[in-house]
Amino acid sequence: MEKTDDIQSCQGKQEEDIPKSSPFGFVIKQFQGKRSSPGKRKEQPSAIKKFFRGFDFGKSEGKDRREIEETEINNSGADDESKKQDLSVEDGLSHLISEAESPSGEQRFNQFMQKLGKKPNSKNLDLNNCALSAADITELASLLPFLPELEEISLSWNGCVGGTLKALTVHLHHVNLLRVLRLNSCRLTAEDVTSLGEAFEIVSQLEELDLSWNSNIGGKLSLLTKKIQKGCKLKLLKITDCNLTAKDGESLAEILSVIPNLEVLDLSINKHIGCSMKIIAQDLKNVPGLKELNLHMCGLKQDSLQGLDTALQHLAELRKLDISCNKEIGGGFKDSTAHLASLKNLEVLDLHQCCVTEEDVTVLSQVIPLLSSLQELNLSSNKSVGVSSDPLLGRLRFLPKLKSVAISNCGLGEESLSSLAEAALHLPELEILDLSWNKCVGGNLKLLLGALKLATEIQVLRLSSCNLVAEDLALLMLLTEDGHLARLRKLDLSYNNSISDEGWVVFCQGLAVFKELSELDVSLRPLSCRDCGPWFSKLLAALTKLPALTELGMQRWVLSESQRKRLESFNQDNKRNIRFDC
Template sequence: MEKTGDTQSCQNKNEEDIPKSSPFDFVIKQFQGKKSSSGKRKEQPSAIQKFFSGFDFGKSEGKERQEIEETEINNCGADDQSEKENLSVEDESSQLISEAESPPGEQRFNQFMQKLGKKPNSKNLDLNNCALSAADVTELASLLPFLPELEEISLSWNGCVGGTLKTLTAQFHHVKLLKVLRLNNCRLSAEDVTSLGEAFEIVPQLEELDLSWNSNIGGKLSLLTKKLRKGSKIKLLKITDCNLTAKDGESLAEILNVLPNLEVLDLSINKHIGCSMKVIAQDLKNVPGLKELNLHMCGLKQDSLQGLDTALQHLTALRKLDISCNKEIGGGFKDSTAHLASLKNLEVLDLHQCCVTEEDMSVLSQVIPLLSSLQELNLSWNKNIGVSSDPLLGRLRFLPKLKSVAISNCGLGMESFSSLAEAALHLPELEILDLSWNKCVGGNLKLLLGALKLATEIQVLRLSSCNLVAEDLALLTLLSHDGHLARLQKLDLSYNNTISDEGWMVFCQGLTVFKELSELDVSLRPSSCRACGTWFSELLAALTKLPALAELGMQRWVLSELQRKQLEGFNQDNKRNIRFDC
């Protein structure tokens, strides 16, 4: 209530500034001001002025007012003090006119936003992570009538919104143009969910609804979904990590037929939703325009995967499919990829940590190369990919539009790594390559030499825990000196304890060629520590010539007191803001 009080006191202050006088006093002073400015004669108050001073002019009729005005026009005297008062009144009059031109509601809104450190925007209300109080929400609700053009409301990461949402939604009839509503992590209650459902009829233009990270929604989704009506314009629906139950999944399935415009559906991190995935999949045919389906960590099982594959035949517009971190679908791909290959528009496929088996690999090796529009492929944390004899990695050459390939911790052997290196020669648009946690890369990075030369667009290279040696770092430095890797922005060399001090020295001496590098990580493994060698001075010297560098990871390198002071003083001395993670 403190902030509401501030607003009230501000209003009271404005009221006190308005002169407590009758309309006749105001008129008299205006005429006195005009005459005084022209004649500047000192005269005593006229008899008429003395006569009328005893009356309550606020109750006078129009005829009396006219007589007074005519009388005062004929009097032209005022002393210097009166002249100052007249000018003051005129200033106040101008101020009142100015305030009349600017609506009070707009002024209150501007003050409210400024109080929260935000710039006022009549179309986009962004109050994410503003530590809003219940009083703030109430005040905001009172301002909605003055924001008829409002299209976006973002109140995410404000826990006090929970329990007060009804106050806000009750005013939604004033913002009928609302298209986007974001309420992530607001601690929404059952009452909030109910009031939100009731508001759907008031905001028919709503296109995006994000309720992620509100755990209390679990088991109560029907309070929301039963209010949706056929023909809803919702295009994006995100309910990430809301503790959804199998019953919630059924409620969601029932409304898919009233969401014909749905393009993005995100149910990620709801471990119990997998039990109703078959039911949801049956109704996905009602959203043929779906472009993004996120089912990360949803507790999917093999039968869920089969139902999903059946639905894919109706989702020809799909651009992104994320079914990662569903370990129990491993072994189900062999019976559930009949329609995956038909997704000719698919650009992103995320299968990381799905416990893919060798049998699954046989099918995926046939299907994935047929996804001609694929740009991002994540197969990380599936160790059978590296040991399988099926040539999936070699067949990536048939996907020339690939921009991101993540094969971290896939147990790559020399054969599979060589296949990948050969396929990479046919990926000219590659921007991100993640080979972390594949030990065979160490000492064999030269196999990727040709691909790294051709990949002129590469921006991110992750080689964490790859058993790299000095020769590998020398290769990277050589590539850079020859003009390759010129666009590299992020380089992860962490957890490579196998690199000698001489290797770090060569690398640091050639580091300055990475002009666009913004992030560099050379940290050691958690279980080890090691003193910085003579290469530290080379690193420090290189930092001054890396204008884009913002983060440097050096965890578990033991620094001397002098070296620590040098790092601490670097930013100040060079007017930089590098975050040293030591």
């Protein structure tokens, strides 16, 4: 009796321990009910009864044996059925507990992102430069079914993505809202490119694809392009520095007719694709909404420039044209600008390092002023711009929307600098002016005095290697005293070894007025060195009054041990994080 009471007492406690609100309470009660219900389970024969069944107590042996066998069979069947029911309930309970303990898809995704040090975002999956492994890619693929709202995937700068992309692309049907896919520098293989092509049949909403810096794509682009079907919604396609061949250029030209919504095409740093540029240009008419065309360092030649100019008549919406660092197009502008002037919406024109000739400058001086919407113009590293007698720089006055003018290393003389200064008087929105590597600026910065007074929006001023002298720095400080250059954020005075210590003293004394200045470079030229002299203390005092400054370049200035310590303690004492480049 005592054991029976103990068992009943224990069962009672187990029931009490289960909260009524528990999702398993009902199942457990059912389980206990099935095991204790007298109507559904036969009483088990005791060991004593089983022992005495083998003896004759006056009944017929045959009859008794049959009755005993029938009873045992019946009892055995009932017992088996009961065990089956008990096991079924136990299995159900175990399954419920397992489901409750296993993490949901959302929890798994959060754990995955936390492991990589990223914040989970169900719409934008940013895993750039996360040192992903092949196992990570497989795990990520298994999570895609739980991310139905995903719109962007960025896996750039993860070399291990190469060779594993198929594990991911086969699951892209779970994210049919995907619009952006970035795979920069992932070491993609031919198999990856094939898998990506097959995925185009699945991700019908894809608008942006960036495959830049995957050199193995070269010669294999057709594995992707042949899968792109009519109706593709691509708006952006970037294949920068992918070692593309002339044959890749032909494959690209073939798909332009099936991606009519294309707005951005970037083929930069593919120096062999210039051979097929005439073919590509012929099919650019199929993307009339193109807004940005980047052909930087593509090996363009004069004939490809002519083909490109013919295509421009179909690209009325073009906003940016970059054909920089194509040295072999020099001398070809005289026959290739007929349609450039028609780009009334063009905002950015980059022609730096194109080896333009004086004859080219003459043509450009007639065309560029007609680009009424132009905001950024880069003519840097074209020496003929400065020596040409044609007034190209003077005619920039007809472009009042100009915000950025880069004429670095253009061989400017006093005459061309004066022309620029006069034009700048008509550029009220100018924000960036780069005159670096033009030696004539030194001693002649006064020519720009009027323009710098009117340029109330100027934020970046680059005067590196301009042979500046102390008088030029004094002029800058004079402007600041009158409230000019108040919005200046970046000032580059590097490689001006000709500035005396007195000039640096004057500059540092007035430096504190640049309240918005974030970057300052006063480095010396390579292979030179010089003591900071008396202006170091003035500089340190000014730094305390420049709350926005984050970068200070002081290369090749020789600092004493005490000066170094003062620089190092400055950040700590003022709770600043200025990076001193000494």
